[in-house]
Every structure is written in C-alpha cells, then in structure tokens.
Amino acid sequence: MAAGARHGALGSAIRGQWRRVSASAVLSALHQATEALVPVLIGLALDEAVTTGSLARFGSLIVALGAVFLGIALSFRYGARFGERASYLAAHELRMDLARRVLDHRGGAESGRLPGELVNIATNDAKRVGAANLVLPIGLAACCGLLVAAGALLRISPQLGSIVLLGTPLLLIVAHLLGKPLERRSDSEQERAAQASGTAADLVSGLRVLKGIGAVSAAVERYRDTSRNSLQATVRAAHAKAWHDGGMLVLTGVLIAVIALIGGRLAARGEISVGELVAAVGLAQFLLGPLQTFSFVNGELALARASAKRIDAVVGSRAAVQAEEAALPELLRGHLRVRDLTGGPLRGIGFEVGPGTLTGVVTGDPRVANALVDCLSREADPASGSIELDGRDITTLDIPQFRAAVLVAAHDADLFEGSLLDNVTAGEQRSGIEASLTASAADEVVRTLPEGADTALAERGRSLSGGQRQRVALARALAAEAPVLVLHDPTTAVDAVTETRIADGIRSVRSGRTTLLVATSPVLLAVTDSVVFLDDGAVATHDELLADERYRSVVLP
Structure with missing residues (x-):
C-alpha cells in the first residue's frame, strides 16, 4: 500500500522531504536569528556614539549591521526556496499516492465518493498537506528567533528575558487550544466543498440526460442545497479562523506591551542604558513577527491535519476485491464456470459457458445483471460462491492479466478525448480494426464524420449521439480480441435495423472465442448458441425459451 497509508499523509509528506525541510529550517532560523540581532x-551603535564618540567603532558596527542585513536577505531567499520546493514536491507525491490508490486494480477508493470529490482531495487537500513543509520550518525559525531575542533581553535585563521565556509557552498552549475548533471546522468545510464539487461534476456530465427528461430544475435545486451547505461550512470555518487569529493577535500585543512598559521603567530608573532601551523596544517589536508566525503556523497545521485525514481515508480505503498474483496459462480455452454466487441481489447464481461459445445471460432484474457483471469484471466479490476460468478460481489470478483475458464491456462505457480511431485502438497498434468497426456498425459513424476515423472527439465523446458512442465503445471491445468477452446491453441506444446488423457482426467477429451477452434484446439473443435464464435457472436456445411465459415477459415486453 502507498506510503501515505503506512505513515499518514502529513507524516509521509514531511518524511519524504526531510532534507529540504531541514535546509529550509536551518536557513529560516538563521534569518530569524540575524533579524533579532538588528535592534x-x-x-550598541547608539551607546558607542553617545558614550565614546568613536567613529571607528561606530563605523564597524554599521558595517556589521550591513553584513547582518545581507545574511537576512540571503537566508530568507534560499530558506523560502527550499521550503516552497518541499511543499510542491510533497503535494505532488500525495497526488501520486492518491492516483495509485484510485487506479489500484482492486478498486474501493471510489466507493461512496463522487469523481469531483476525489479531484478536490487530490488538489486542495494535497496542497494544504504539502504546505506543512513550508510552514514547519517557519515555525521552527520563529522559535529560534524567540530564543535569540530572549537571550538578548536576558543580557539587557533578566526581568525582560524572563517575561519572554515564561510568556511564550503560555502563548503556544493558547494557540493550540484555539486551533482545535479551526481544525474541526476546516475538515467540515473541505468535506462540504468536495461534495459540492462532486455534485457539480455529476450534474454537468449528465446535463443532456437531465434536459431530456425535464429534470433540470430538480438538479439545480439539488446543487443549490449542496452549495448552500458548503457555503455555511466555509463561513463557520472563517469564523473559527477569525477567532483564532484575533485571539492570538490580542495576546501577542499584550505580551509586547508589557515588555515595552517594563523596559521603559528600567531605563527611567537608570538600570539600563539608552541603547539598551532602544534594543529592548526593538526586540519587543521584533517579537511581534515570531509570535504572529506561531498563530499563522498553528492555523496552517490545523488545516493540514484536517486535509491529511481526508487523504488517509482514500489512500487507506479497503479494497473492493481481494486477489492473489497467480499468472494465467499461456493458452486459454475460455471455459467459464459460475458456482452458487451469492451476495446483494445475487441468490445462488450458477451456470457454465463452454469455450468458444456465444452465450446469452438473461434476467428480469437489472440489479442482478449489474452485480453479475461486477463479479465477472472483478469490480466486486460475492459474499460466497466462485467464478472459475479454465478450472481456476479467478480470485487467485493476477487482476490485470485476468482483465486482459476476460474483457467486460459495460453498457455505459465512456469514450475519451482524441480521435475516434484512438478510442477504438486505445492507443495500441492492432490488426482487424476494420472488421471491428464493421461488426459494431461504427463504420457508419466514421462515414458521417468530417475527417473519418481521425476526427477528434469531444470530452467523453459528447460530440457523438448516444447510439454512436455505444457503437464506438463496442468496436473498442471487439478490437481488443480478448479470449473471453462479456458484453452488457451493448445495443440499448441503437435502432432495430442497426441492432440486427450488430448481432450478426458480433457472432461473426467472435467466432471461436468465448462471448457472454448479458442482455434482454431478442435480436442479440437470437444469434447466441444458448441462453441462461437466471430467473429460473433454465438453459436452452432463445427459440426454445420463448415458450416460457416468464422469459417472454422479460425479452418481449
């Protein structure tokens, strides 16, 4: 499993970039330390000018001050560079971990999550967690600046140094307590934002269908509710951040005011010099930066922790199917045996498909068909029962090899950006493309396009009609020439004449190879060698099963 699952996204992001984070911390600490030396x-320069009047010593201090400013500029520049790079690289690695988990052959990461939600996690959440590598060195540098400033104040006055050393830990405790509500509300904000993004992507992808059924108003209302919930969560998170930042600003202001007042009294009584008073006031003003930095860092880390939880939930999600890695035999006969599949809508389903045969599978319950197709494609495992390929349980086989051997073409398969030919070949050089286009009646689609098979398609093939997309997807499945092909309702969006042509084409192209047609179309079922009627377990030819009234009610509604 990915590193994010083993160590947590936040810990993994920091460990993976520890060299750059360390370099950034050292340089940032040098920046803060040199900045604290300025006052x-x-x-010292003022005291030298007032007490000794030595221009040489005054000039040397000015030169030293110039060197300090040079150190401030260089350390800030390169410290920020290392931190930014660590932040971006960590976010990239987290996105890679998420991509590997989402693309894992065992599935499960997408369960209960819309595609838009996964995109939100891979962008916003990954960026927030990666930013921990930038703010962590800043926080460590602020600690270093505080220590240097406290040491300088102790040298000027033990009383002033003690105030810093005692007040800072109390301030950090309060910052941690104020950050807890912010972390909780940030988690809710990101969750609601991801839901809104996922809902929007879902609605946009189905906009044509929604218009067709007159459901646009209902869809808009659904998105409005989701968006309103997201807005409310964002406002609550903003309120929490305002309380956090405002509270920290008040506390740091009180601490700095106390230092300035006590320093002024000490100077008035002659316990410290004018130069030391200037240094004390300057250090008090300098402390505002590190103390405000604590507020910023604490808030950013709270956001990073909330986002890390969401990333961990995806990366550590349970696999949908379990698998071993046994290799397939080089020569596959394509003999399928389904034994007593049970789980969800499946109730003891069992049948056998001989090698090289064209077999129809019919059920009146679409849920049963979907569940069976999911099991055949290894998208889900049944609660009990098994599926065997050439006598071997498919759960023992390497999933990528199995899916290459047993290709399942869903009825709602998507197309991709690129040419029609690229969609059919999936970017590979294959023979027999013309035969696949003809068998699926996609050759008619090719003839209607301005540049034929080289015509570029819009995203998800939206420039084509539903029936055209279905034919191109079927051509892709046939072109793969898999030893076993499972077609689930491949002709639901085409007219009767085209469907007849496709049925004959499937039988011709798939001759000698095992093919399952999970469908209720009588045109497709008529060309099969046999049909398995799952509702009563009958196995016969399509013509023979037409005598069964229940079968007729399913295939001839």
Whole structure:
C-alpha cells in the first residue's frame, strides 16, 4: 500500500522531504536569528556614539549591521526556496499516492465518493498537506528567533528575558487550544466543498440526460442545497479562523506591551542604558513577527491535519476485491464456470459457458445483471460462491492479466478525448480494426464524420449521439480480441435495423472465442448458441425459451 497509508499523509509528506525541510529550517532560523540581532546592533551603535564618540567603532558596527542585513536577505531567499520546493514536491507525491490508490486494480477508493470529490482531495487537500513543509520550518525559525531575542533581553535585563521565556509557552498552549475548533471546522468545510464539487461534476456530465427528461430544475435545486451547505461550512470555518487569529493577535500585543512598559521603567530608573532601551523596544517589536508566525503556523497545521485525514481515508480505503498474483496459462480455452454466487441481489447464481461459445445471460432484474457483471469484471466479490476460468478460481489470478483475458464491456462505457480511431485502438497498434468497426456498425459513424476515423472527439465523446458512442465503445471491445468477452446491453441506444446488423457482426467477429451477452434484446439473443435464464435457472436456445411465459415477459415486453 502507498506510503501515505503506512505513515499518514502529513507524516509521509514531511518524511519524504526531510532534507529540504531541514535546509529550509536551518536557513529560516538563521534569518530569524540575524533579524533579532538588528535592534541589538543598533542599540550598541547608539551607546558607542553617545558614550565614546568613536567613529571607528561606530563605523564597524554599521558595517556589521550591513553584513547582518545581507545574511537576512540571503537566508530568507534560499530558506523560502527550499521550503516552497518541499511543499510542491510533497503535494505532488500525495497526488501520486492518491492516483495509485484510485487506479489500484482492486478498486474501493471510489466507493461512496463522487469523481469531483476525489479531484478536490487530490488538489486542495494535497496542497494544504504539502504546505506543512513550508510552514514547519517557519515555525521552527520563529522559535529560534524567540530564543535569540530572549537571550538578548536576558543580557539587557533578566526581568525582560524572563517575561519572554515564561510568556511564550503560555502563548503556544493558547494557540493550540484555539486551533482545535479551526481544525474541526476546516475538515467540515473541505468535506462540504468536495461534495459540492462532486455534485457539480455529476450534474454537468449528465446535463443532456437531465434536459431530456425535464429534470433540470430538480438538479439545480439539488446543487443549490449542496452549495448552500458548503457555503455555511466555509463561513463557520472563517469564523473559527477569525477567532483564532484575533485571539492570538490580542495576546501577542499584550505580551509586547508589557515588555515595552517594563523596559521603559528600567531605563527611567537608570538600570539600563539608552541603547539598551532602544534594543529592548526593538526586540519587543521584533517579537511581534515570531509570535504572529506561531498563530499563522498553528492555523496552517490545523488545516493540514484536517486535509491529511481526508487523504488517509482514500489512500487507506479497503479494497473492493481481494486477489492473489497467480499468472494465467499461456493458452486459454475460455471455459467459464459460475458456482452458487451469492451476495446483494445475487441468490445462488450458477451456470457454465463452454469455450468458444456465444452465450446469452438473461434476467428480469437489472440489479442482478449489474452485480453479475461486477463479479465477472472483478469490480466486486460475492459474499460466497466462485467464478472459475479454465478450472481456476479467478480470485487467485493476477487482476490485470485476468482483465486482459476476460474483457467486460459495460453498457455505459465512456469514450475519451482524441480521435475516434484512438478510442477504438486505445492507443495500441492492432490488426482487424476494420472488421471491428464493421461488426459494431461504427463504420457508419466514421462515414458521417468530417475527417473519418481521425476526427477528434469531444470530452467523453459528447460530440457523438448516444447510439454512436455505444457503437464506438463496442468496436473498442471487439478490437481488443480478448479470449473471453462479456458484453452488457451493448445495443440499448441503437435502432432495430442497426441492432440486427450488430448481432450478426458480433457472432461473426467472435467466432471461436468465448462471448457472454448479458442482455434482454431478442435480436442479440437470437444469434447466441444458448441462453441462461437466471430467473429460473433454465438453459436452452432463445427459440426454445420463448415458450416460457416468464422469459417472454422479460425479452418481449
């Protein structure tokens, strides 16, 4: 499993970039330390100018101050560079972990999640977690700046240094407590935003269908509710962040005011010099930066923790199917045996498909057909029972090899951007493409396009009609020349004349190879060698089963 599942997304992001994070922390700490020295050097320069009047010593302090500013500029530049790079690379690695899990042959990552939600996790959440590599060195550098400033104040006055050393831990505790509501509400905000994004993508992809059935208003209302919930979650998160940032600003302001007031009293009593007072006030003003940094870092880490939980939920999601890695034999006969499949709508389903035969599978319950197709494609495992390929349980076989041997073509298969030919060949050089186009009646589609098979299709093939997309998808399935092919309702969107041509084409192209037609179309079933009627377990030819009234009610509604 991916590294994010073993260590958690946040820990994995930091461990994977520890060299760059360490370099950024060192350089950022140098930046803060040198910045803290600025008021100290200014105070020393004032004291030298007032007490000794030595231009040489005053000039040397000015040169030292210039060197400090140079160190500030360089350390900031390169510290930020290392931190930014660690942030972007960590986010990239998290996206790769998510992609590997989503594309895992065992599936399961997409369960209960819309595609838009997964995209939101892979973009916004990954970016937030990666940003921890940027803010963590900043937080460590702020600690370093505080220590240097506290040391300088202790040297000027133990009383002032003690205030910093005692007040800072209390401030960090309060920051942690204020960050808890922000973390919870940020988690809710991202969850609702992902739902809104997923719903929007879902509606856009089905917009043509929604218009066709007159359901646009209902769909808009559904998205409005989801978007409103997302807005409310965002507002709550913004309120939590405002309380967090405002509270931290008040507390840091009080701490700095106390330091300035006490320093002024000490100078008035002559316990510290004018230069030391200037240095103390300058250090108090400098402390505003590190203390505000704590507020910023704490808030960002709270957001990163919330996003990391969402990434961990995807990367660590349970696989939909279990599998071993046994290899398929080089020569496949294509003999399928389904034994007592049970689970969900499946109730003891069993049948056998001889090698090289064209077999129809019919059921009046679409849920049963979908569940059977999911089991045959290894998208899901049944609660009990088994499927054997040439006598071997398919759960023991390597999933990619199995899916190459047993190709399942769903009735709603998507097309991709690219030419029609690229969609059919899936980017591979294959022979017999013309035969596949002819058998699926996709050659008619080719003739209607301005550039023939080289015509570029829109996203998901939306430039084609539903029937045209279905024919191109069928051509792709036939062109693969898999030893076993499972076709699920491949002609639901085509006219009767075209369907007859496709039925004959499937039988011709798939001659000698095992083919399952999970369908209720009498035109397709008429060309099969036999039909399995799952509703009563009968196995016979289509013509023979037409004598069964229940069978007729399914295939001849």
